[in-house]
Amino acid sequence: DAKTTQPTSMDCAEGRAANLPCNHSTISGNEYVYWYRQIHSQGPQYIIHGLKNNETNEMASLIITEDRKSSTLILPHATLRDTAVYYCIVRGLNFNKFYFGSGTKLNVKP
Amino acid sequence: DGGITQSPKYLFRKEGQNVTLSCEQNLNHDAMYWYRQDPGQGLRLIYYSQIVNDFQKGDIAEGYSVSREKKESFPLTVTSAQKNPTAFYLCASSITGGLTGELFFGEGSRLTVL
Numbered sequence: 001d002a003k004t005t006q007p008t009s010m011d012c013a014e015g016r017a018a019n020l021p022c023n024h025s026t027i028s029g030n031e032y033v034y035w036y037r038q039i040h041s042q043g044p045q046y047i048i049h050g051l052k053n054n055e056t057n058e059m060a061s062l063i064i065t066e067d068r069k070s071s072t073l074i075l076p077h078a079t080l081r082d083t084a085v086y087y088c089i090v091r092g093l094n095f096n097k098f099y100f101g102s103g104t105k106l107n108v109k110p
Numbered sequence: 111d112g113g114i115t116q117s118p119k120y121l122f123r124k125e126g127q128n129v130t131l132s133c134e135q136n137l138n139h140d141a142m143y144w145y146r147q148d149p150g151q152g153l154r155l156i157y158y159s160q161i162v163n164d165f166q167k168g169d170i171a172e173g174y175s176v177s178r179e180k181k182e183s184f185p186l187t188v189t190s191a192q193k194n195p196t197a198f199y200l201c202a203s204s205i206t207g208g209l210t211g212e213l214f215f216g217e218g219s220r221l222t223v224l
Contacts, residue, residue, distance in 0.1 A: 034212065043114075043200055043215030044153070087152065097168075098213055100145070100153035 004088045009105040012082075018075040020104050022088030025069045032091040033064060034098070035073045037084040044087065044100075047073065078108045112137045116201050116216035123188075123195070123223050131186045131219045133201030140206040142184035143213070146170060147198040156199075159184055160206055188221060196223045 155168030173192025
């Protein structure tokens with residue numbers, strides 16, 4: 001199963017776009033990229049997922065490179081409530097295994 | 111409302127005691143999971159179950175046991191064999207079939223061994 005690499009932490013000014021990168025260079029052709037976030041001491045929350053094409057929903061946008069070796073999660077207008085740990089996950093070939101790394105701690109500052 | 115309920119939220123245990131964490135879901139999901147999270151770390155998979163009466167070990171199953179007698183319930187027992195059980199435990203569920211199912215998480219149970 002592919003693993004992911006993310007920066008440990010990032011800062012973003014409130015109201016600005018937050019761009020969170022993720023490397024998944026060993027991803028297989030049928031593996032999806034998922035993003036979750038975890039606010040302190042709560043259960044992780046699903047944000048978005050994609051396979052090849054860019055995806056957008058009410059929370060965020062997901063940009064996947066053409067070779068699928070990396071992706072970027074975009075929060076278009078970050079708020080203080082977006083301060084959380086963001087996990088980039090590649091869905092394993094074993095359908096029921098999600099591997100969570102250490103994630104990126106996003107600090108949104110006023 | 112549909113969701114996953116974990117209990118208790120906080121639990122204290124003396125060394126040498128077994129403790130069982132409850133996880134109940136009303137989402138009609140076939141698959142359920144238990145994860146462990148240590149401070150500043152990501153989630154590690156303990157056990158998962160794809161169907162009633164069947165479960166598989168995850169990456170850190172030693173010292174833990176589970177059962178899946180009902181679709182809605184997936185309790186986790188932390189046994190005295192678990193060397194360092196103090197952690198935040200998260201239960202999750204998902205649909206099975208296909209590649210696009212997402213995980214739904216409970217709010218977690220924080221276990222402290224005194």
